[in-house]
Amino acid sequence: MEILSQMWSFLGLLTVLQNILPSQLLSLLHSFYESLQDFFSPYSYFEIPEFNGYCGVDVNDLYRHVNLYLNSVDPSATCPRLTLSRSKTSNRISFTVAPNHTVHDSFSGHRLSWIHHVDTLQDSLDERRSFSLKLPKRHRQTLLASYIDFVSARAEDFERVSRDRRLYTNNGHASYDSGWVSVPFRHPSTFQTLALEPELKERLTEDLTAFSNGREFYHRVGRAWKRGYLLHGPPGSGKSSLIAAMANFLCYDVYDLELTKVSDNSELRALLIQTTNRSIIVIEDIDCSLDLTADRLLKKKTSTPLMAENHGEENGRVTLSGLLNFTDGLWSCCGEERIIVFTTNHRDNVDPALVRCGRMDLHVRLGACGVHAFKALAMNYLGVESHARFGEVESCIRGGGALTPAEIGEILLRNRRDVDVAIKAVIMALQASLLMADRESDDRGRMPESIDRKLLESPDNWDSSPGKFDGKKRKEGSTWERKVKFFVRLKSLTKSDSGRRGRD
Structure with a gap:
């Protein structure tokens, strides 16, 4: 009781001093107390506020990385109290450390702690948030930089696979605020369900993996971290499905660029600047979007190249040179980890300058459905890996029967309740395509x-x-x-x- 009485007396004295002493002196005493505590403490503390500076506008990227990192390590194992949240467009539950609670972590054999501070500002409803990193004082020189780099790298990887992917399209107003509008991207196509031959699947996945892991390589060789794909083939051959599978494989956003809505080259550059990293920029039917070949014909008719360029700008439209700068010029280097995809039904109609190496690095030919692609479709639609009449289907395909994956998929979808009827319908359709091809050759x-x-x-x-x-x-x-x-x-x-x- 005597000890408690002395403590109450001491607290009362502190309260009286706090009311009597000026605020400047109290602040000085508080700083002295913290310095004395830091001197005798075996730990060092580093504050990471939510915003840089005091205006509360510039978001601290490191604070976001710490939050993502703690989600990736699942803090529920070490923190007794968490705040759970889930957005309307996502099925994933995200964690947030409750105010003034601690999450323990380990790195290089050392024990570290993250403390989440949330303070309510005086005479305001706003809150000031920050993370405090606690680590051993004698190892802070060797631990701090390497641990922060590890946290940032882990956070970026987690953000890539967990964030809500978006499908963007241009709204024709790139000069104002944002030229893109978006919806959640939830296309179910994957490389496992895609109707492609195994060799092509393996080639594409290896190329995409090498690209996504190629940050150091692209920086070392002095090239912009981007890659171009040209997908060409008849309608229904799976070009759009392949783009969706690429986006799901890499966890990238998709920007569907409609060139007919772009007024001129300046707006095209503005749209490029507004795209984010880790994205796929798609221009479908590049040969039909704009009459780009007319630019070359115009230059031949005009006396000087300068006159041709001025004529193209006077028309107020996207020119071939503008699209070339978009894909491979200086403006294409304003972001990183981007893939540009052109699709066309007729490759020969595309200007050669657009599809040369360096712009379209990989040309992918998508045509009629092959044997392995048909088996993938049968597994997807019918749930069968083999059938007694698969040999007949294979004979028809190898004999020249040409149906696109979309056509075969529609036949299987229409007859999915009866496997035998579905396979027979595919055989009849393949035989009909053979007869049609022969009839066309007779007409020649x-x-x-x-x-x-x-x-x-x-x-x-x-x-x-x-x-x-x-x-x-x-x-x-x-x-x-x-x-x-x-x-x-x-x-x-x-x-x-x-x-x-x-x-x-």
């Missing part, structure tokens, strides 16, 4: 009489028969040889199908 011209005589011979004797063709006739003969081989394969398929029906 009448069969030459010399080739007609060769049809009477066995296909195995075509190369050894004395009536070989030279020059143009040789080229025509090879086309009709493929046609006859088609009839031979189709006849064998018909026989096998009729024999199966007879047994049934």
Whole structure:
């Protein structure tokens, strides 16, 4: 009781002194007390406020990294009180350390602590937040820099895989505030569900992985950290699905750039500046978006290149030179870790300057559905890995049956309740595509009489028969040889199908 009485007396004395002494002297005494405490304490403390300075406008990026890092290590194991939150556009629960609570961590065999301070400002509803890092004083020189770098790297990796990805499109007002509007990006396409041949999948995933991990390489060789992909192929070959799979694989945002909404080259540059790092910039149907080839024709007609350039700017539109600077000029280096993707149905219609190496680094040809791609579709839509009639499908595909993944996917979707009916429908569609291709070749011209005589011979004797063709006739003969081989394969398929029906 005597000790408690003395403590109450001491506290009363402090209260009286606090009311009597001036604030400047109290502040000086408080600083002296903290210095004395730091001198005898075996730990060092480092404050990381939420904002830089005192205006509360410039956000401290290190505070955000610490918050992300603590989420990545799951502080629920060491902190008894956490604040949980979840946004409307995300299914992930995020953690925040409760005010004035501590999270313990370890690094290089040393024990460290993070203390989350939240103070309410006087005569205001605003709060001042900060993290305090506690680490051993005698090891602070060796621990501080390496540990902060580790926290930032871990936070960036966690942000990449956990943040809400967005799909952006330009709204035609890049000169005002922001030229992009966005929605949550939740496309389900992945490389596991994509209808591609295994070799192409492996090639793409390895290239994307090497790019995302290539920060030091690109800086060392002096190149902008970006990469270009040209996806070309017929409609329905899976170009858009591949872009979505790339975004999900890398956890990147997607910027769908509509060139017809861009007024001129200045607006195009403004849109580029407003894109974020770790993003995929997509221009679909590059050959149809703008008549870029007209720029080259215009330069040929004008007397000087300067006149041609002025004419393009007077029209107030995006020119070929502006798009080239967008993909590979100085303005393309204003950000890092970006992928630029062009898609087209007709590669030959794209200006060669747009698709050269350095701008479009990787050209990906997407065409008719292959055997492995069909099996992936059958697994996705029907849930089967094998079927008795897969061999017939493979024969039709190898025989020249050409259907895009979208066409086969629609057939499987329509008949997904009956696996046998779905596979049979695919076989019939492949056979129909074979007949259609043959009919189109018939419309191009009448069969030459010399080739007609060769049809009477066995296909195995075509190369050894004395009536070989030279020059143009040789080229025509090879086309009709493929046609006859088609009839031979189709006849064998018909026989096998009729024999199966007879047994049934």
